[in-house]
Amino acid sequence: MSAMDEEIEAYAAAVRAALADVPEPDRETLLADLEQHLTEVAAESDPTPTRAAAPAAAPALAPDPGSAGRSLPPGERLVVRLGSPEAYAAELRAAYGVEAPGRGRRSMADLRALVLSPAGRSAVAGRARDLVGEFQPTWWLIRGYLLVIALWRLEHRTWATMPGSLLDVFVLVAVIAGSVALGLRTRRRGGFGGSPFRAVLAIGNVALAGLLLALPSVAGVDLLNLVSPASATPDAVAAVPADRNAETGVPSLANIFPYSRDGKPLSGVLLYDESGKPITLSPEDHGLEVDQPCDGPPPIANAFPLRLRDVTEAGPETEEETGRPECAPITPSPAPRPSRTPGG
Amino acid sequence: MDTTQLLKGVLDLAVLAVLDRGDGYGYDIVRRLRESGIEEVGDASVYGTLRRLFKAGALNSYVVASDEGPHRKYYGLNDTGRATLADSARTWTAFARTVDDLLDDAKGSHP
Numbered sequence: 001m002s003a004m005d006e007e008i009e010a011y012a013a014a015v016r017a018a019l020a021d022v023p024e025p026d027r028e029t030l031l032a033d034l035e036q037h038l039t040e041v042a043a044e045s046d047p048t049p050t051r052a053a054a055p056a057a058a059p060a061l062a063p064d065p066g067s068a069g070r071s072l073p074p075g076e077r078l079v080v081r082l083g084s085p086e087a088y089a090a091e092l093r094a095a096y097g098v099e100a101p102g103r104g105r106r107s108m109a110d111l112r113a114l115v116l117s118p119a120g121r122s123a124v125a126g127r128a129r130d131l132v133g134e135f136q137p138t139w140w141l142i143r144g145y146l147l148v149i150a151l152w153r154l155e156h157r158t159w160a161t162m163p164g165s166l167l168d169v170f171v172l173v174a175v176i177a178g179s180v181a182l183g184l185r186t187r188r189r190g191g192f193g194g195s196p197f198r199a200v201l202a203i204g205n206v207a208l209a210g211l212l213l214a215l216p217s218v219a220g221v222d223l224l225n226l227v228s229p230a231s232a233t234p235d236a237v238a239a240v241p242a243d244r245n246a247e248t249g250v251p252s253l254a255n256i257f258p259y260s261r262d263g264k265p266l267s268g269v270l271l272y273d274e275s276g277k278p279i280t281l282s283p284e285d286h287g288l289e290v291d292q293p294c295d296g297p298p299p300i301a302n303a304f305p306l307r308l309r310d311v312t313e314a315g316p317e318t319e320e321e322t323g324r325p326e327c328a329p330i331t332p333s334p335a336p337r338p339s340r341t342p343g344g
Numbered sequence: 345m346d347t348t349q350l351l352k353g354v355l356d357l358a359v360l361a362v363l364d365r366g367d368g369y370g371y372d373i374v375r376r377l378r379e380s381g382i383e384e385v386g387d388a389s390v391y392g393t394l395r396r397l398f399k400a401g402a403l404n405s406y407v408v409a410s411d412e413g414p415h416r417k418y419y420g421l422n423d424t425g426r427a428t429l430a431d432s433a434r435t436w437t438a439f440a441r442t443v444d445d446l447l448d449d450a451k452g453s454h455p
Binding site: 029030032033036037040041082083088089091092093094095096097 | 355370371386387388389390391392393395396399414416417
């Protein structure tokens, strides 16, 4: 970049800065083609200072209107010819009819007038509209997701943030796609027309926004903590019947009836799991309990089939006998000797 | 007497008059004004005036592509501009005549 280009750029930047307080679109009008004009001026071979330039000329140079053909150092040609950038900007502004900036800070009244003026207002509104437009697609995704959460709430009777079934996945994809499509259509063609549609859309948007804000407190769900319907809340666990015993992982059975290969019922069969632990069932879950003989040794807990009876009035969840105080509590089942391999 | 003050009042008229002779772009208008004898007009004043007149609806503007350089924005008078020029010229002539008469009286030179 030549020295002249640098000077033009610097001069232009200074002029722009001096006009920074001018509202659009006047500012743009004033500054259009600025560099082009400066280039044309700079291309003059004989920079004759105008009356405006005289007081602002570089100190070392006396303005000499009559001198022809004298070449000035690049850094001063524009200033000598046009005056300082600030003077140029002031002259431009005055000729155009824009008020000159006050010394120092603008008053609040000026600022308010600037912002509320048609030019200022449209600039602010335009920028605000652009910003809102940037966030619109994100809102379409979020509102679709919120709508699906609301649907899952109705379907599963619990708050969930992740799909729990294939149907849930279809619903999620379909609703989010629909939300984006609706948003695009609304943006391009004003939706499906008419103020009723717009009113419904506005109410829907507000409702979903409200759901977003209320979700953490209403549902006790932290949206960042992804959960599935089955384990969302303790209620869900109770609602879904427990298929498995939480501790041992053994299916919740009341009893096991072993038979030999030729169909003969067996009794007193001892069963152990893969780590050698006796298999114990939960007949209490089914309203049954082990029939304890009052005299004699208590039955072995992993000897099948168990001898069971209906739960006594004392209550099903007791692990020790309460209804028959004269009977002894269940003793622990015998552990296998390490050398013996359980099962077959 | 400082002619800059006078110039401020008639710059619109001068720019319209130059454009009446032919369309032109910013730098070109400045040059033509200077050549016609108004040497002290500032570039920025002319540019600002052109844009103000355009905004007021007195000028057309169009862009002319150029082979050797950047595209130039040309201005030209439209009907409103021509009407404004005629009107301002009348005002100026009447004003100048009034001042001339005043001077003649002041000079007190009577044959």
